Every structure is written in C-alpha cells, then in structure tokens.
Amino acid sequence: MPLDSHIPSGPMAMKWSKHKQDSKLINPKNKRKYTVLVVGSGLAGASAAATLSELGYKVKCFCFQDSARRAHSIAAQGGINAAKNYQNDGDSVHRLFYDTVKGGDFRAREANVHRLAEVSVNIIDQCVAQGVPFAREYGGMLANRSFGGAQVSRTFYARGQTGQQLLLGAYSALNKEIAAGGVQMYPRTEMLDIVTVDGHAKGIITRNLVTGKIEAHAGDAVLLCTGGYGNVFYLSTNAMGCNVTATWRAHKKGAFFANPCYTQIHPTCIPVSGDYQSKLTLMSESLRNDGRVWVPKKKEDCGKAPSQIPEADRDYYLERKYPSFGNLAPRDISSRAAKEACDDGRGVGPGGRGVYLDFAEAIGQFSQKTIAERYGNLFDMYERITGESAYKQPMRIYPAVHYTMGGLWVDYNLMSNLPGLHVLGEANFSDHGANRLGASALMQGLADGYFVIPTTIAPYLVTQKPGSITTEHPEFKKALEDCTAQTKHFLNNKGKRSVDSFHRELGLLVWDKCGMARDHAGLSEALKRIPELREEFKQNVFVPGSGDACNPELEKAGRVADFMEFAELLCLDARHREESCGGHFRSEHQYPDGEAKRDDENFCYAAAWEYTGDFSKPTLNKEPLTFEEVHLAVRSYK
Amino acid sequence: MSQLNLHLKVWRQNAGQPGHFQDIEAPDIPDHASFLEMMDIVNERLISKGQEPVAFDHDCREGICGMCSMQINGVPHGPEKATTTCQLHMRKFRTGDTIWIEPFRAKAFPVVKDLVVDRYAFDRIQQAGGFVTVRTGAPQDANALPIGKEVADAAMDAAACIGCGACVAACKNASAMLFVSAKAGQLNLLPQGKPEKDRRTLGMVRQMDKEGFGNCTNQYECEAACPKEISVRWITKLNRDYAMAALREGTGNTRKEAGGGD
Incomplete structure (x- = not known):
C-alpha cells in the first residue's frame, strides 16, 4: 500500500506556515458537535485534550492511573529543548532541526522535525504562562543548560524534575477544561481495543479498573497518546504500567507500526541486583561530566573491592576507545561499550552486569562538598537504592531500556493510515529517527499536543458528519464481545504460572537477543522462541480474582498478552533492517573500529509494518526518506 | 546480600465491605529489594498457592509519580525520611520484624481494595482553581515577564509536591492543608497566578472542605511525613491568602466562585 505522508510543498522553512494557511477550519458552533477521544494523559495527551477543549471540541480523556497527573512523562528529569537563543550562542530553529535530524542518524522525516523545532519556542512561552517554575537567573530571565548532541545551550529545566513540572502545567490546563465542562476525565480506565467503522477509527473499548466494567465510547476521532513500548523488555526505566496495548490493538485493526527496532538504551542506570528486580532507575547522564567509567583489566579482579584494584589494573575503556569524547561519548556508544566489557567477563557487581562510575578523582580535584553540590540528590538516590555511598566507592551502573523511537506510522497531520486515528508523542514514530537526543521527548510531546494536533485534526473532522457513529453500531458490539471474551479467558484459565513470570521471561529473551546489539542468528532464535512462549502464556497463565472489581493481575495479563505479540514484530523489524543506525546496532554491520555502519542505499526508509493476521508474516510498507536540507553523513565521535 | 524473615500484617478489604488484617509470613526476602519488590515477592507466592494477591497502587517506582502509598508501621511511606514507599528498601528492616501494612486512611480517601485508595478528591480540588486561566497560543515571550530567582525557587519548592x-x-484530622497550600502557594506566589489569586484560594479551600478533609490544628505531622519535604510555611501562606480573599469577597471585591475556563 502506498504511504502518503502528506508533506506540504514549498521550502522546508515555509511548510508549516503554509500548511496552517491551507488547512480547513471548523466554525466554533460546529466544533461543539464533534467528540474527540484522547487516550493517555501524559504531556501529549493532557496538552491535546486541554487545547482541543479550549477550541470548543467535546473531549473525553482516559488514563489508567488514578490521576491524570501520574502519567510517566512525570519522571523525565533533564529538560526540554527550545530554539529560543536566549544565550545568544548562535542557536536557531534551523540548528535545532539540524541537530535533531543528525542525532536521529538520518532516519526521521525532515518536515516533521522542522515543524518540531519551529514550535519549540511557543512551548516555553506557554509553559511559563501556566506557572511552570523553570530555573531562572538572578535577573529574572530563564536559565539554560547544555545537553548531548548540541553545541549550544538550549535546554530549559526545573531542577531535576522538568518532566514533572511540564506535566503538572498541562494537567492544570486539563483541570481548567474539566472544570469548564469541556473535558470529561476517566481516570483508572484502560483502553482495551479500538473500534473501526468502514476503516475509520470511531471509538474505543475501555475497562474501568475499579468496577471492572467494560464499556464502549464513540467519537469522531481518536487520539492515541499512550507512550512507548519499552516494557516489552520487562526491565526498563519506564513505569510499571507503561504498555503497548493501545498502539498494538490499533495495529491489529490496520494501523501500520513503524520502525519498532529503534529503541534507546540509556547508559547510566543502576544495575539489576537480583531476579526480584521490578524496574531500573536512571541516574542522570550529567554524572559523566565528573565521573570516570572503568572496569578491571583482569577478570580475576572483578570480585575485589574497587579500592583494592590499583590504577594500572583498571581499564578506563571509554577514554581509551574515544579519546576526544571520553566519558561523554553518546548514549548508544557508551551503552554498547559497557556491554562489551561485561560480555568480556570484566563486569562488576551481582551477576557481573555493571561497570564503575568513579568520582574519586573529581572529589580529590575539587572536594566532596563541590561534588555534593553538583550531584547530591543523585548520590542520595543511589544510596537509597543500593545502600552504598558513591562518595566512598564508585557507583555501579549499567545500561537500561529508556525510550522507544518507533511507534505507529503517522503522516504530517499526525494521522495514521487509519483515517481518524491520530497518534501523538512517544507513541508515534515520526520525529526522532533511530535515536533521540536528550531533552527532546518533552519537546515532542508538548509540540504535538499544544500546537500540531489542534491545527491538523480539523482537515479530517471536516470530512466527517459529527456524531454519525454511535456505540449502537454493530462494530462496537463485536469489539465489546471480543474484550469480554479475553477477560473471561484469563479468569477461567486453569494455569499454573503468574503473569509476571511470563513477562520476566519474555523480557530477558528480548533483552538478550534484541537489546543493545543484535545479530541475525540471535534474532532468529528469538523469533522461534516468542511464539512458543506466547502459546505457553495462553495455556498456562493463572489470573486470580474476578473481572468485576479492581484486579491488578487481570490488567497485567492483558498488557503482557499484547507484549507477547508485539515482541515478534520488534524482532522481525530488527532482523529485516540489515544495517546499524542509532539505537539499532547489528553486530554484522559495523566498521572495523566498531562504529555503526548505516546503509543509506538500501535502508533509507521508514519501515511501516502492516498486520496480516499472521504475526510472523506482516507486510512491509516503505516510506522513503529524502533529505533536502541536512545531507546524509556518517556520525563520528572519535 | 542477606535475607530477611518477616511477619506481615496486611490490610485486606473489598470496596464497601469491612476489612481485616491478614497475617502473612514473608521468609527469605533479599535485603536489597525495595519495599514494593518485597510485596511483589509476597504476591508471587500467594498466586502460586492459588490465592488472591494484595492489591496496592504503584507506577513509576522512582519516587516521582505519587501513585504508591501505604501506611507502614503507622507511618505513611514508612520510616525513612523524605522517601516514598517505592524507594524504601528492605535493608532498613531487621529479620524477625513484624510489619504492619495499611492503606492511607482518611474519610476523603475511600478504600478501593486492600491498600488501594481513591484520591480523586485531590483532582477535584485542583479543578476548583489550581491553574492559571491561559489559552494555548496566547502567551507573550517567556522572558517578557522577569521573575526573580528567589521567587522562582520558592515556587519550585511548592511545586515539588507529588x-x-x-x-x-x-x-x-485527615487535613489536606499541606497539599492544597503547596499547589495554591506555587501559583499565588508567581506573577502569572496573581489575577486569579482570590478565586483560586477560595475555590480550592472550599472544595477541600466539601471533600470531607479535616481541619488543620498545626501539629505538622504532614511535613514530617512528606516524601518531598514540603514545608508547613505554605500552610501559613494559604491561611493568609484565604483570610485576605474572604475579606475582599465580603466587601464585594471578588468573584464568589473559582474555576471554569470561560
């Protein structure tokens, strides 16, 4: 099926302005007749729901948490990029656009990225007006800091809680609209399926997580703002509830899933300490400014206390391999280097999956007090979790799954190939290519919700007669029956194993074969094992409790069932992409020095997978990527 | 790493029915596990015996989403200062300990199941004025409104509430004054929040009362229990803001109802 991304014509810098000019409008009186269903209340969902309601649309917003404020956007620490050039250091919309396309290893769609850079400046204005307490200088102006992949200082921040503060800003706008009656909020409500009528997305099926009631909601358009799929790996920096269900169910109803193999592994997380581990905690990348990464040179030293290993027996491998970037090498490269050291048997800590991040030299050079001023809260968090003081001994860190660049395919209007189904934020595939730069996730979520969708949803809605489809339609009845049947299957299944035990097993498998480094043989093994595990899950999962009450095990069962199916597409995509780019590293495709080897001749496209009814045989649709402004080049960090 | 043998007394309850403490033995708990991971292990064992696991709220497990709760040995989020339940680790306990685990108890937080409570009252309080009425797309340039670093930092202190x-x-008394004062305080302090200060203050405080939260009698248990160390001086500020708003309302200088985006 040909993919039309509907990119406006004209010069790159004029496309968005032109598109806004050309887009159809709906008069205020008619807007009230349209209902928009927004699934998810993170940065993208909350900002979209609030803004669409301000415009006059009737909005229903759904989240599985007990409050819209708890969506996982809240956990983002570092900051949000914007091309304000408040520092007078030469930043511009073009430069942010350029950095993002290059940072994504030339696998993003240029026109979308340019628009993202353009609206980045409006986001900061909007958030300040809402009362978001960004860091400021003594003169009262906004402060900035630098982040990876950029040579300018364009990152706005609110202590180490930028995501929290931006989300609370969007949540306050959402509250304003709930109070005004424009948004109906459904907390503790999980989307189970999407309903299509004649190929258009016209509603969703939800389960009330308190009463267990399965319900249908009809709308004129559906927005999925449901985040990424990092929890397919079980252990990740995502919240426990993050899941792929909404996007996967949409995929099974016809929406194309693009580039699932683009996953981001963050190099500095607290390592796994045992098989009871439920999640991984990120330690800010900023620590690498003062910390030195090393492992013992000799395997037999791994069990020793770090203080017992003399300087000459330590391998500062990042400094050795990347002398010009050293400990500040980019995320994907640092992560892979840590894995190589551990694979070589030189990892430290439980299970040998850890490397040292050592502050001894910095403490000696400055003082413990200075280091505490810079990173005190992170050192405290580290001590809380590990019981060790990083002032006295090196931190142990290891890479962990953090973000997923892939997602549902969308056109320039953020609409998937299913008319009416729009996808925002991490849930779509569009802006970060094969690798996301730091401080860009928050930017994209809010850009999509506050500024893009309010303009781009109208062209679809004007083609629809508002309220023409109701939950009386047979498609709703059928979807309700399917969801009820699945719930019944879980509850009646006389299995022996818990949902978590399956999720752990799937996660380990996917992490092992489709994690930081992938190869054809390993992926093929995973592709053989996943369907077996899925079948075992179906036969042998045990879900206690009932369907008509709060039942966390039942919630998890539905999510894991979808991860079991999705994992196969993830590995298929990774196996098909015979190149290395960004977060996707294929061991077969590297330069002699270990750098990722992209293949622009054969793989300069977005892979948009189409569900065929057979998980092992999806159809590949390609959106060729063309680069008019930023010329294809090899990334090097030597 | 060592293992702990623990005796748990866990509150079990279905919505609308009386609850009770259940004795659960929890042997061989790794001391590196977090409190919630200990609960995961306990639940896994219950499931393997065909029993229903203990329901509890949790999500980010890194101390920021505010979803986890639990009263542990009578203290919200347990004994560790400035720490949420998800970041509390088992090495803070000793083998042989008996641990009492209950839901957050308040009239305004009805129990949904076991340790899960309904905190939507907090959302309704924020809907009653915890925002700045500004439309998307309307604002001026962010730097057109200078805000002193001290004010911005203080606003951030309040905004840290999870x-x-x-x-x-x-x-x-199950008072919500610390929560309400932090949210109202952040916005009342900033210039962006000034125009609606009275409406916000009256709206949020009245909604708080309507939800059934108790009165503040200045014992400051709240500050001691707060995982984000929100200061009780925000309560002082809220009391002041409320008194002024009520006075102006009495003299007909302010609107009676807060809320709404009209």
Whole structure:
C-alpha cells in the first residue's frame, strides 16, 4: 500500500506556515458537535485534550492511573529543548532541526522535525504562562543548560524534575477544561481495543479498573497518546504500567507500526541486583561530566573491592576507545561499550552486569562538598537504592531500556493510515529517527499536543458528519464481545504460572537477543522462541480474582498478552533492517573500529509494518526518506 | 546480600465491605529489594498457592509519580525520611520484624481494595482553581515577564509536591492543608497566578472542605511525613491568602466562585 505522508510543498522553512494557511477550519458552533477521544494523559495527551477543549471540541480523556497527573512523562528529569537563543550562542530553529535530524542518524522525516523545532519556542512561552517554575537567573530571565548532541545551550529545566513540572502545567490546563465542562476525565480506565467503522477509527473499548466494567465510547476521532513500548523488555526505566496495548490493538485493526527496532538504551542506570528486580532507575547522564567509567583489566579482579584494584589494573575503556569524547561519548556508544566489557567477563557487581562510575578523582580535584553540590540528590538516590555511598566507592551502573523511537506510522497531520486515528508523542514514530537526543521527548510531546494536533485534526473532522457513529453500531458490539471474551479467558484459565513470570521471561529473551546489539542468528532464535512462549502464556497463565472489581493481575495479563505479540514484530523489524543506525546496532554491520555502519542505499526508509493476521508474516510498507536540507553523513565521535 | 524473615500484617478489604488484617509470613526476602519488590515477592507466592494477591497502587517506582502509598508501621511511606514507599528498601528492616501494612486512611480517601485508595478528591480540588486561566497560543515571550530567582525557587519548592496524600494520612484530622497550600502557594506566589489569586484560594479551600478533609490544628505531622519535604510555611501562606480573599469577597471585591475556563 502506498504511504502518503502528506508533506506540504514549498521550502522546508515555509511548510508549516503554509500548511496552517491551507488547512480547513471548523466554525466554533460546529466544533461543539464533534467528540474527540484522547487516550493517555501524559504531556501529549493532557496538552491535546486541554487545547482541543479550549477550541470548543467535546473531549473525553482516559488514563489508567488514578490521576491524570501520574502519567510517566512525570519522571523525565533533564529538560526540554527550545530554539529560543536566549544565550545568544548562535542557536536557531534551523540548528535545532539540524541537530535533531543528525542525532536521529538520518532516519526521521525532515518536515516533521522542522515543524518540531519551529514550535519549540511557543512551548516555553506557554509553559511559563501556566506557572511552570523553570530555573531562572538572578535577573529574572530563564536559565539554560547544555545537553548531548548540541553545541549550544538550549535546554530549559526545573531542577531535576522538568518532566514533572511540564506535566503538572498541562494537567492544570486539563483541570481548567474539566472544570469548564469541556473535558470529561476517566481516570483508572484502560483502553482495551479500538473500534473501526468502514476503516475509520470511531471509538474505543475501555475497562474501568475499579468496577471492572467494560464499556464502549464513540467519537469522531481518536487520539492515541499512550507512550512507548519499552516494557516489552520487562526491565526498563519506564513505569510499571507503561504498555503497548493501545498502539498494538490499533495495529491489529490496520494501523501500520513503524520502525519498532529503534529503541534507546540509556547508559547510566543502576544495575539489576537480583531476579526480584521490578524496574531500573536512571541516574542522570550529567554524572559523566565528573565521573570516570572503568572496569578491571583482569577478570580475576572483578570480585575485589574497587579500592583494592590499583590504577594500572583498571581499564578506563571509554577514554581509551574515544579519546576526544571520553566519558561523554553518546548514549548508544557508551551503552554498547559497557556491554562489551561485561560480555568480556570484566563486569562488576551481582551477576557481573555493571561497570564503575568513579568520582574519586573529581572529589580529590575539587572536594566532596563541590561534588555534593553538583550531584547530591543523585548520590542520595543511589544510596537509597543500593545502600552504598558513591562518595566512598564508585557507583555501579549499567545500561537500561529508556525510550522507544518507533511507534505507529503517522503522516504530517499526525494521522495514521487509519483515517481518524491520530497518534501523538512517544507513541508515534515520526520525529526522532533511530535515536533521540536528550531533552527532546518533552519537546515532542508538548509540540504535538499544544500546537500540531489542534491545527491538523480539523482537515479530517471536516470530512466527517459529527456524531454519525454511535456505540449502537454493530462494530462496537463485536469489539465489546471480543474484550469480554479475553477477560473471561484469563479468569477461567486453569494455569499454573503468574503473569509476571511470563513477562520476566519474555523480557530477558528480548533483552538478550534484541537489546543493545543484535545479530541475525540471535534474532532468529528469538523469533522461534516468542511464539512458543506466547502459546505457553495462553495455556498456562493463572489470573486470580474476578473481572468485576479492581484486579491488578487481570490488567497485567492483558498488557503482557499484547507484549507477547508485539515482541515478534520488534524482532522481525530488527532482523529485516540489515544495517546499524542509532539505537539499532547489528553486530554484522559495523566498521572495523566498531562504529555503526548505516546503509543509506538500501535502508533509507521508514519501515511501516502492516498486520496480516499472521504475526510472523506482516507486510512491509516503505516510506522513503529524502533529505533536502541536512545531507546524509556518517556520525563520528572519535 | 542477606535475607530477611518477616511477619506481615496486611490490610485486606473489598470496596464497601469491612476489612481485616491478614497475617502473612514473608521468609527469605533479599535485603536489597525495595519495599514494593518485597510485596511483589509476597504476591508471587500467594498466586502460586492459588490465592488472591494484595492489591496496592504503584507506577513509576522512582519516587516521582505519587501513585504508591501505604501506611507502614503507622507511618505513611514508612520510616525513612523524605522517601516514598517505592524507594524504601528492605535493608532498613531487621529479620524477625513484624510489619504492619495499611492503606492511607482518611474519610476523603475511600478504600478501593486492600491498600488501594481513591484520591480523586485531590483532582477535584485542583479543578476548583489550581491553574492559571491561559489559552494555548496566547502567551507573550517567556522572558517578557522577569521573575526573580528567589521567587522562582520558592515556587519550585511548592511545586515539588507529588500529590501522594501522605500529608492527609499522617494527620490525625485527615487535613489536606499541606497539599492544597503547596499547589495554591506555587501559583499565588508567581506573577502569572496573581489575577486569579482570590478565586483560586477560595475555590480550592472550599472544595477541600466539601471533600470531607479535616481541619488543620498545626501539629505538622504532614511535613514530617512528606516524601518531598514540603514545608508547613505554605500552610501559613494559604491561611493568609484565604483570610485576605474572604475579606475582599465580603466587601464585594471578588468573584464568589473559582474555576471554569470561560
């Protein structure tokens, strides 16, 4: 099926302005007749729901948490990029656009990225007006800091809680609209399926997580703002509830899933300490400014206390391999280097999956007090979790799954190939290519919700007669029956194993074969094992409790069932992409020095997978990527 | 790493029915596990015996989403200062310990199941004025409104609240004053929040009362229990803001109802 991304014509810098000019409008009186269903209340969902309601649309917003404020956007620490050039250091919309396309290893769609850079400046204005307490200088102006992949200082921040503060800003706008009656909020409500009528997305099926009631909601358009799929790996920096269900169910109803193999592994997380581990905690990348990464040179030293290993027996491998970037090498490269050291048997800590991040030299050079001023809260968090003081001994860190660049395919209007189904934020595939730069996730979520969708949803809605489809339609009845049947299957299944035990097993498998480094043989093994595990899950999962009450095990069962199916597409995509780019590293495709080897001749496209009814045989649709402004080049960090 | 043998007394309850403590033995708990991971292990064992696991709220497990709760040995989020339940680790306990685990208890937080409570009252309080009425797309340039670093920092101190409800659970009156004062205080302090200051203050405080939260009698248990160390001086500020707003309302200088985006 040909993919039309509907990119406006004209010069790159004029496309968005032109598109806004050309887009159809709906008069205020008619807007009230349209209902928009927004699934998810993170940065993208909350900002979209609030803004669409301000415009006059009737909005229903759904989240599985007990409050819209708890969506996982809240956990983002570092900051949000914007091309304000408040520092007078030469930043511009073009430069942010350029950095993002290059940072994504030339696998993003240029026109979308340019628009993202353009609206980045409006986001900061909007958030300040809402009362978001960004860091400021003594003169009262906004402060900035630098982040990876950029040579300018364009990152706005609110202590180490930028995501929290931006989300609370969007949540306050959402509250304003709930109070005004424009948004109906459904907390503790999980989307189970999407309903299509004649190929258009016209509603969703939800389960009330308190009463267990399965319900249908009809709308004129559906927005999925449901985040990424990092929890397919079980252990990740995502919240426990993050899941792929909404996007996967949409995929099974016809929406194309693009580039699932683009996953981001963050190099500095607290390592796994045992098989009871439920999640991984990120330690800010900023620590690498003062910390030195090393492992013992000799395997037999791994069990020793770090203080017992003399300087000459330590391998500062990042400094050795990347002398010009050293400990500040980019995320994907640092992560892979840590894995190589551990694979070589030189990892430290439980299970040998850890490397040292050592502050001894910095403490000696400055003082413990200075280091505490810079990173005190992170050192405290580290001590809380590990019981060790990083002032006295090196931190142990290891890479962990953090973000997923892939997602549902969308056109320039953020609409998937299913008319009416729009996808925002991490849930779509569009802006970060094969690798996301730091401080860009928050930017994209809010850009999509506050500024893009309010303009781009109208062209679809004007083609629809508002309220023409109701939950009386047979498609709703059928979807309700399917969801009820699945719930019944879980509850009646006389299995022996818990949902978590399956999720752990799937996660380990996917992490092992489709994690930081992938190869054809390993992926093929995973592709053989996943369907077996899925079948075992179906036969042998045990879900206690009932369907008509709060039942966390039942919630998890539905999510894991979808991860079991999705994992196969993830590995298929990774196996098909015979190149290395960004977060996707294929061991077969590297330069002699270990750098990722992209293949622009054969793989300069977005892979948009189409569900065929057979998980092992999806159809590949390609959106060729063309680069008019930023010329294809090899990334090097030597 | 060592293992702990623990005796748990866990509150079990279905919505609308009386609850009770259940004795659960929890042997061989790794001391590196977090409190919630200990609960995961306990649940896994219950499931393997065909029993229903203990329901509890949790999500980010890194101390920021505010979803986890639990009264542990009578203290919201347990004994560790400035720490949410998800970041509390088992090495803070000793083998042989008996641990009492209860839901956050307050009239305004009805029990949904076991340790899960309904905190939507907090959302309704924020809907009653916890925002700045500004439309998307309307604002001026962010730097057109200078805000002194001290003011911005103080606003950030208040904004650090994660809305978990520990303050309510810690208070013998189940007062929500620390939560409400932090949210109202952040916006009342900033110039962006000034135009609606009275409406916001009256709206949020009245909604708080309507939800059934108790009065503040200045014992400051809330501050001690707050995982984000929100200061009780925000309560002082809220009392002042409320008095002024009520006075102006009495003299007909302010609108009676807050809320709404009209």
